[in-house]
Amino acid sequence: MSGAVPTERLYVLSLGSRQGNPHVHWHLVPLPPGVPYADQQLGLFDLERLGVPDVPPDEQAAIAAAVRSRLAGAP
Numbered sequence: 001m002s003g004a005v006p007t008e009r010l011y012v013l014s015l016g017s018r019q020g021n022p023h024v025h026w027h028l029v030p031l032p033p034g035v036p037y038a039d040q041q042l043g044l045f046d047l048e049r050l051g052v053p054d055v056p057p058d059e060q061a062a063i064a065a066a067v068r069s070r071l072a073g074a075p
Helices: 041-045 057-071
Strands: 009-017 023-031
C-alpha cells in the first residue's frame, strides 16, 4: 500500500458482525504524511471534524491499479 500512496501509517480494520449480514472484510486505511499526531489514531475517524477526502474517480482508479499491481508482485 505504501508504495501506491504516500503513507505515514497504515491502519488495518476488520469489520463484520453475526447480526444482520454475517461477514468479515478488511479495510486498509492509509494515513497521509503530515497529519498532526492529535488527528491520528481514533481522531482519524472523526468524520464530523476532519471530513472525508474528495478523491476524483480517475485518481481512485489510478490508486486501485497501483495497489493491484503491487499485490500481483509487479515492479
